[in-house]
Amino acid sequence: MEINILNENDYLETLRLSEYAFQYHVPEEKIPSRLEKLKSHKLLGIREGNVLAAKLHIIPLAVHMNGDEWEMGGIAGVATFPEYRRSGYVKSLLTEALSQMRQDGQIVSLLAPFDYAFYRKFGWEILSDVKRVTIEKINLQFLSPQPGSIKRFAKASHHEEIEEIYRKYCKNYMGLLVRDTDWWIEHVYDEQSHAAVYYNSSKEARGYILYSIKDRKMEVQEIVVLDQEARVGLWNLICQHDSMVDCVTVNLSVHDPFTYFLSQPKLKTEVLPYFMCRIIKAKECLERFPFDRNAEPVFLHLEDPFAAWNNGSYLIGKGEVKEFKAKQGSQCVNPPKRGIRLTINELSAILFGYKRPVELYDLGLIKGAKQEVDQFETMIPKLKSAFYDFF
Structure with a gap:
């Protein structure tokens, strides 16, 4: 063909x-x-x-x-x-x-799968989970009033301050989409979307929710906040809609502490995998990843059946990444006996912050001496993956 x-x-x-x-x-x-x-x-x-x-x-x-x-x-x-x-x-x-x-x-790729098992065969792995919380009207209970103020926007009045909140929020996550203004207008908003921004007493934009209301239901597609004051202020705004809605659904990253701080945290909550990710160029990703490069070096022996250029061994540590390419498609040049063996799926899950090496080792998905897996674990900072968009 x-x-x-x-x-x-x-x-x-x-x-x-x-x-x-x-x-x-x-x-x-x-x-x-x-x-x-x-x-x-x-x-x-x-x-x-x-x-x-x-x-x-x-x-x-x-x-x-x-x-x-x-x-x-x-x-x-x-x-x-x-x-x-x-x-x-x-x-x-x-x-x-x-x-x-x-x-x-x-150097990486993302997709929305119709079937997770199908795309896993080709090296894509789960990037993030999404948490969907359903709140009945009776549980729309106000918290302490906050000193700031709220301003609402829509697709036609989109403001750069919303983009700035999102950019600051993204610094703490792995995988969130880089959005330019055109993307916001064409892909984030729809015709029914509203954006509500919380400003603190110094008039600084500190958080927003993106939401729509239809048939007495409020759906919060995104809640992005930079501090607890904004989180509470935006929650109180949601509660202000109690005469207009019978229930509210909120879509969140699983890492968001939302619901914990509410008066009634026992709410219907669904957690499901969302997008998938894949490393395309392993060496460049390893070079750009924020490892603790002062740690003792670790060998990774990587297998990628559909991107042969990634196959080989990589020595990580002491501020550098050394690659030992496969020879004649099988054996590495001077292959080390020690090291961690994993596929591109596991490496993708680790670098995007969805899973830790020790978790994958316990699941039998990466192989090697437990001491070396523990050593690899210490090299990786605490990371959080998230994704809100769709394409």
Whole structure:
């Protein structure tokens, strides 16, 4: 089979495949704007004769990684017509996408899976969990009044201060999307969204919620705060809607202490995995990761069946990363007998802060001497992964 990089002549056919596969319809008047957005994507496709049988989108983006920004390829729109499924087309597209992202300088990749087990086979791993809390009207109980004030915004009145709150918040997390103003307008807000910003007594913007209200239900899509004063102030704003709503749902990072500080913390709470992540260029990721580089060196023996350039051994410690590439596709040059053996899935989970080495060792997912795993554990700072967006 031949994989092609699609161009503008293929855009309408690409859209039609998406409509069929994902069961939606784009009104005729909106088609030009949808096709225009595809210009920022790299589109890979496989044809059967004159028919576009399968396709995949790579969106050039970036993610916040503990104060740094890493280039990221967002995988989206993976689709095949039913008559061409189970022909290995998606496997081929994903394999080619890894090479294309490497070539384009994207060192990690994210995607929203239709099936976690399917994408795990290709090296993507869970990035973060999302916590969804449902609060009945009876539990909308005010806390102590805060000294600050609230100002509301919408898509048409979006303010840069909201972006600044988000940027500051991202410094403490791994994986949150780097958002420019266009992304906020086009992908974060919808037509029903409101943004409420909390300002302290010094008029500093310290937190926001992004929410919508419909059919007496309030849904808080994001709550992003920089301190407890803003958290309480925004909670009290939610409570101010008690005459308008019968219940409130709040979507949160699992690391957010929300509910703990409420008068009634016993609330219906669902925790589910959300996006998936994958390392594309292992050596560069290891070089940029904030290891404690003064720790004693540790050997990592990495296996990546779908990105062979990552296979090999890496010595981490003493302020550097040394790579020992595989020889003839199997044995490393002067392979060390000691070290930790893991796949790209486990390394992705560790570097994004979703799992710790000791956890994965206890699950039998990484191999090596317990002493070396403990040593690797001490090299990794305490990290928190999170992700709010969708693409």
